[in-house]
Amino acid sequence: MIAWHAVRETDLSTEEHTGLAALLARAFPDTDMCGRSWCSERPELRLIGTDAGSDEPDDTATPVAHLAVLRRFVRVGETDVLVADTGLVAVDPDRQGRGIGAQLLAEAAQVLGGLGVPHGFLTTGPDREAFYARGGWLRTPTQLTRTIERDESLQVWTGPSLHLPLGHAPFPAGEITRDGYEV
Template sequence: MTDVTWSVSWETELDDAAHASLAALLGRAYAAQSVRFGDGRSWAGARPELRVIARAGETPVAHAGIIRRFLRALPDGPDVLVGDVGLVAVDPGQHGHGVGRALMAQVVATLVDLDVPFGFVSCGPDVEGFYRAAGWTRLPGVTVHLIDTHHRTRVDPGPAMVHAAGRSLSAWPAARMFARDGQLV
């Protein structure tokens, strides 16, 4: 793995220059959606509460955003507190060097530090294996209702994945539908 330094930063600790460098990383990592990260905007939907960042020198090379929120188990199950993870990105030049694996280990450590019972991420089927390799578990047959980055309510078609951040996965609610009543991270 390339020599990187890690930081966990609260959103209010980041200045405009930090957002601009993160926006550049996100634009490289999400090239097909790079327009979303124009003008130094380092978020797509909900702004993260915390950011896990790897830097090579001063340049961000990996990033994940986390926001604590409750998911509602539908129709009438319990709410579950999660660290909702999004904007997971590794600079394309760093792929295959273990940076992504290290990023997800840092994310899990941050979730444990936040004392949330679970990490939660929804992803595309093409990256499900990446999350599985990092210890995340797919919730088979689970659908998630969410508010997308265009402020529309929709059902997420991608796999929903959970990480028992220092807890037992058996404590995850048995519901088949969840509502994420906030924008995607």
């Protein structure tokens, strides 16, 4: 049984950051996060799944799933759109294939829905697009996203850009610009 906890960034303990850093290192072995529990932009909120089975977060619980969120505006054409920019979506590699990822996305939809934003937003690789689609994420009308990389260079992302509808407004069409690092 997985216990799910939405935790604000400033409420995470050092022990929790250490556990998350270990999980993310296993989930993203080709990405150097410098031993941290974040990669580029530091999130404001984490959704963490643990094996603890308790209803309360516990510094000693082992994290097995994670998703990071930062509310921000992205430019879509000439329009500023408020989104819950989502990243570092991970399930411990030893626990994959057991439905934890589907649970993570279902929990994330609830958490993101409570943030007062009309859309979740993320970029992903083509090999993971179907996973997100099963969780309700849709392709944005335009598949071109500009973002700033960790090395300060501008990246033009032509892979899948996805949104999770959280309100009634459709995601607008137009080139997407994330004026900042990805989460």
